[in-house]
Amino acid sequence: MKVNEEALLEAVADNSRRQVLDLLLAHGAVTPTALAAELPFSRQAVAKHLAVLDRAGLVEGTRQGREVRYSVRPEHLDVAVRAMAKVAARWDARLDAIKRMAEASAEARRKRRTPS
Amino acid sequence: MIEAPIDDVWRVLTEPEHIQRWFARECELDSQKGRLTFESGRTFYLHIVAFEPPHRFAYRWLHEQGTEARPDNSMLVEFSLRPEGGSTLLRVVESGFEHVDWSDGAKSEYFDDHSRGWHTLIDRLREYAKR
Numbered sequence: 001m002k003v004n005e006e007a008l009l010e011a012v013a014d015n016s017r018r019q020v021l022d023l024l025l026a027h028g029a030v031t032p033t034a035l036a037a038e039l040p041f042s043r044q045a046v047a048k049h050l051a052v053l054d055r056a057g058l059v060e061g062t063r064q065g066r067e068v069r070y071s072v073r074p075e076h077l078d079v080a081v082r083a084m085a086k087v088a089a090r091w092d093a094r095l096d097a098i099k100r101m102a103e104a105s106a107e108a109r110r111k112r113r114t115p116s
Numbered sequence: 117m118i119e120a121p122i123d124d125v126w127r128v129l130t131e132p133e134h135i136q137r138w139f140a141r142e143c144e145l146d147s148q149k150g151r152l153t154f155e156s157g158r159t160f161y162l163h164i165v166a167f168e169p170p171h172r173f174a175y176r177w178l179h180e181q182g183t184e185a186r187p188d189n190s191m192l193v194e195f196s197l198r199p200e201g202g203s204t205l206l207r208v209v210e211s212g213f214e215h216v217d218w219s220d221g222a223k224s225e226y227f228d229d230h231s232r233g234w235h236t237l238i239d240r241l242r243e244y245a246k247r
Contacts (some may be wrong), residue, residue, distance in 0.1 A: 004156050005157070006154055006156060006158050006160065006178075007156075007158065009178055009191065010160070010178045013178035013179070013189065013190055013191045014179070014180070014188070014189045014190075015189065016188075026169075045155040059120070086211065091208055091210065094138050094139060095208065096208065097137065097138035098118070098125065098128050098138055098205075098206065099118045101128045101134060101137065102118050102120040102124045102125040102127075102128045102204070103119050103120045103124075103139065104117060105120065105124045105127070105128070106119070106120035106121055106124045107120075109124075
């Protein structure tokens with residue numbers, strides 16, 4: 001599975017979504033209505049949060065009769081955990097790029113000022 | 117440590133033409149807000165928290181579009197720049213992921229309340245995945 005890191009970050013950046021995920025981890029498969037009963041926000045808000053978590057690959061919905069039950073996707077969690085841990089490491093590469101660019105631009109200016 | 121004056125580092129950090137080379141595919145930015153589009157095609161909006169050339173640049177992002185960025189619904193990214201002789205010390209903190217300049221080697225530390233939910237979550241997911 002290919003994890004979209006931005007989608008994953010977006011999914012867990014929000015405290016309410018972390019609460020939803022927490023409940024799913026604790027309860028297993030649950031309907032949005034049951035989740036809303038335990039949370040200080042509406043069923044609509046729960047549904048919206050579930051959609052974002054779904055997009056990030058963290059949860060999935062299974063239709064059972066008239067209702068949809070949501071649960072975490074254990075097969076994706078390991079990948080997700082690793083992707084989250086990678087976020088920190090990603091800054092190393094970005095900082096490296098910033099360093100190279102700033103130094104190249106300072107160097108270019110130095111050369112312009114003192115033509116050899 | 118970056119071997120360049122602080123103004124050069126500031127420009128690389130905050131000018132869209134540079135940001136497109138180290139961060140996102142497309143970028144728009146002013147002192148209040150910004151927009152980043154990544155290779156994946158996803159677009160995210162930035163709420164600029166601090167724009168104090170050339171020492172401090174901070175933004176919140178990953179909040180839902182159309183909502184206000186708050187500590188409980190977004191990630192905070194903070195850049196601090198400090199001149200050292202003709203060079204610059206750059207530090208970035210993203211919601212508790214701390215990265216210090218190269219003089220100390222790249223290291224990350226976890227701290228502050230805001231990040232606790234995040235790390236607790238990673239721990240919990242990891243635990244769950246082990247079951």
